[in-house]
Amino acid sequence: MISVTERRDTVLAAAAGIAAVAGSYLVTGWALSFVVRPVDQAIVNLTPGPIVTFAIETFGDAGHLIHIGLAFAVVVGLFGAVAFAGLRLAARTDRRAIGAATAGAGSWLLAAGLTGISTGALSAALSAAAVVAIGWLPASVIPAADDTAAAGDSPAVMDAVRRRTLGVVAGTLGFVAATAIGRRSLATDDEPLAEAPRSEGATARLRELDSASLAFKSDDLHGMVTPIGEFYHVDIAEFEPEVTASEWSLTFTGETGSERTVAFDELTDRPAEHRAVTLRCVGEDLNGRKLDNAVWTGTPIRPLLESVDPEGDCNCAMLRGEDGYYVQFPVDALAEGFLAWGMNGKELPAGHGHPVRVLIPGHWGETNVKWLTEIELLNVEEDGYWEERGWEGTGEVKTVAKLWDEGITERDNGQIELAGHAYAGTRGIERVEVSTDGGDSWTDATLSDPLPDADVWRQWRHTFDPDATHEVVVRAIDGTGARQIREESGSVPTGASGWVRRTVEE
Ligand SMILES: Nc1nc2c(c(=O)[nH]1)N[C@H]1C(S)=C(S)[C@@H](COP(=O)(O)O)O[C@H]1N2
Ligand SMILES: [Mo]
Numbered sequence: 098m099i100s101v102t103e104r105r106d107t108v109l110a111a112a113a114g115i116a117a118v119a120g121s122y123l124v125t126g127w128a129l130s131f132v133v134r135p136v137d138q139a140i141v142n143l144t145p146g147p148i149v150t151f152a153i154e155t156f157g158d159a160g161h162l163i164h165i166g167l168a169f170a171v172v173v174g175l176f177g178a179v180a181f182a183g184l185r186l187a188a189r190t191d192r193r194a195i196g197a198a199t200a201g202a203g204s205w206l207l208a209a210g211l212t213g214i215s216t217g218a219l220s221a222a223l224s225a226a227a228v229v230a231i232g233w234l235p236a237s238v239i240p241a242a243d244d245t246a247a248a249g250d251s252p253a254v255m256d257a258v259r260r261r262t263l264g265v266v267a268g269t270l271g272f273v274a275a276t277a278i279g280r281r282s283l284a285t286d287d288e289p290l291a292e293a294p295r296s297e298g299a300t301a302r303l304r305e306l307d308s309a310s311l312a313f314k315s316d317d318l319h320g321m322v323t324p325i326g327e328f329y330h331v332d333i334a335e336f337e338p339e340v341t342a343s344e345w346s347l348t349f350t351g352e353t354g355s356e357r358t359v360a361f362d363e364l365t366d367r368p369a370e371h372r373a374v375t376l377r378c379v380g381e382d383l384n385g386r387k388l389d390n391a392v393w394t395g396t397p398i399r400p401l402l403e404s405v406d407p408e409g410d411c412n413c414a415m416l417r418g419e420d421g422y423y424v425q426f427p428v429d430a431l432a433e434g435f436l437a438w439g440m441n442g443k444e445l446p447a448g449h450g451h452p453v454r455v456l457i458p459g460h461w462g463e464t465n466v467k468w469l470t471e472i473e474l475l476n477v478e479e480d481g482y483w484e485e486r487g488w489e490g491t492g493e494v495k496t497v498a499k500l501w502d503e504g505i506t507e508r509d510n511g512q513i514e515l516a517g518h519a520y521a522g523t524r525g526i527e528r529v530e531v532s533t534d535g536g537d538s539w540t541d542a543t544l545s546d547p548l549p550d551a552d553v554w555r556q557w558r559h560t561f562d563p564d565a566t567h568e569v570v571v572r573a574i575d576g577t578g579a580r581q582i583r584e585e586s587g588s589v590p591t592g593a594s595g596w597v598r599r600t601v602e603e
Contacts, residue, residue, distance in 0.1 A: 114177030293439025354406025379490030394439025
């Protein structure tokens with residue numbers, strides 16, 4: 098039989114666990130030193146590839162909620178266990194101070210162990226204080242084991258225990274709410290991004306893309322450039338690395354004639370270019386939203402690569418990011434790449450690889466390593482992060498024409514406008530064809546002006562007079578004259594294929 102006090106201690110310990118996490122969050126926010134982060138990272142790293150792939154296919158972006166939820170539960174459980182041990186010790190020795198000291202020290206060690214003493218000191222202290230506050234202070238207002246035993250678990254005493262325990266739980270939830278609100282007021286997310294070094298030319302490029310854009314009926318449609326805040330994200334980690342420009346460096350390792358480390362200032366002193374580059378994730382649905390375009394400021398990789406004298410037997414390189422991400426692909430593709438430190442004229446945002454990422458023309462998004470720290474030249478091919486999980490996404494992107502939801506609008510004259518973006522990597526988009534009769538007949542869509550950039554999408558638009566329910570189908574033809582693959586397939590392993598279809602009512 099579980100005694101009243103044991104049950105009470107279990108509830109108090111759970112409350113203490115929650116308060117410890119909230120205390121850490123109050124200090125750190127959603128950052129690397131938050132106590133949940135290392136556990137979440139461990140869960141992500143330890144989850145077998147097939148399960149990751151299954152979760153992404155089944156739940157899409159909501160899959161993140163599963164590992165994050167699990168990580169929260171584990172960390173609450175860990176702090177709760179420490180608090181429980183303290184409460185039990187207090188009951189056993191009848192010395193609350195001993196229990197509180199044990200719980201406080203134990204939770205401080207736990208928090209510091211999770212986040213590291215240097216980064217997480219304050220967060221650890223607050224977690225420990227929360228555990229002590231919840232586990233110990235209420236113990237003085239709630240009848241202890243002896244009292245309840247003496248009272249023979251009388252209904253009156255049991256009632257008091259229950260009421261006061263509920264009071265502590267309510268207080269904890271209040272604390273959680275207060276930390277969430279407190280964090281929001283502390284948050285500096287709205288701080289504008291600084292201009293990127295050497296980004297003067299980016300403004301002219303942005304203007305050029307803007308004037309190449311088609312005008313649309315809908316204001317919700319992006320033109321040729323995706324605004325920074327709306328550019329898609331794909332991250333293996335829930336918590337973005339925090340790397341400052343002065344901390345950052347890139348090292349060429351492995352099979353090189355001479356190893357080399359490049360610092361941020363050295364990189365940004367090199368010849369700068371402003372390239373429009375489109376990214377598309379191999380894991381997205383056929384008509385998914387993980388396709389975006391920006392003007393990136395950076396410098397070509399080729400001269401740096403040549404300077405280290407690559408010697409590997411497989412003509413392949415493993416690129417690694419600060420978040421533990423890695424991807425391997427041919428050096429020939431890498432040599433065409435670009436080391437970017439600016440995005441739409443601003444310094445690279447934290448979520449897009451601050452301070453430096455790589456951009457590989459024409460290949461799937463996964464080759465564009467963010468927070469890039471190392472380029473290792475190899476003798477034998479090795480799998481990258483996504484290849485270990487069943488994808489084959491290091492090659493060239495497939496051709497796609499998207500028909501966006503907000504791209505289907507009715508004009509004032511009753512015509513229907515259809516619009517989207519089309520992308521075929523370095524092959525370029527030659528034509529987009531639209532059918533409004535389920536694929537029996539096809540018309541060429543109007544395209545945005547071609548740009549000089551090697552790896553950039555185009556916009557398309559088509560208007561027609563509706564007369565019934567229309568089965569709309571769109572398909573693109575790339576610069577080599579090849580038509581978008583008709584056969585339908587899901588994203589695993591080589592990216593979704595098929596033609597986007599939509600029923601449009603008059
Ligand atoms: N370091 C690192 N680089 C990464 C990833 C990552 O998780 N970590 N995700 C990759 C994937 S799968 C894609 S599609 C692109 C997305 O880039 P974005 O988040 O800037 O849109 O980044 C790639 N580079
Ligand atoms: Mo991706």
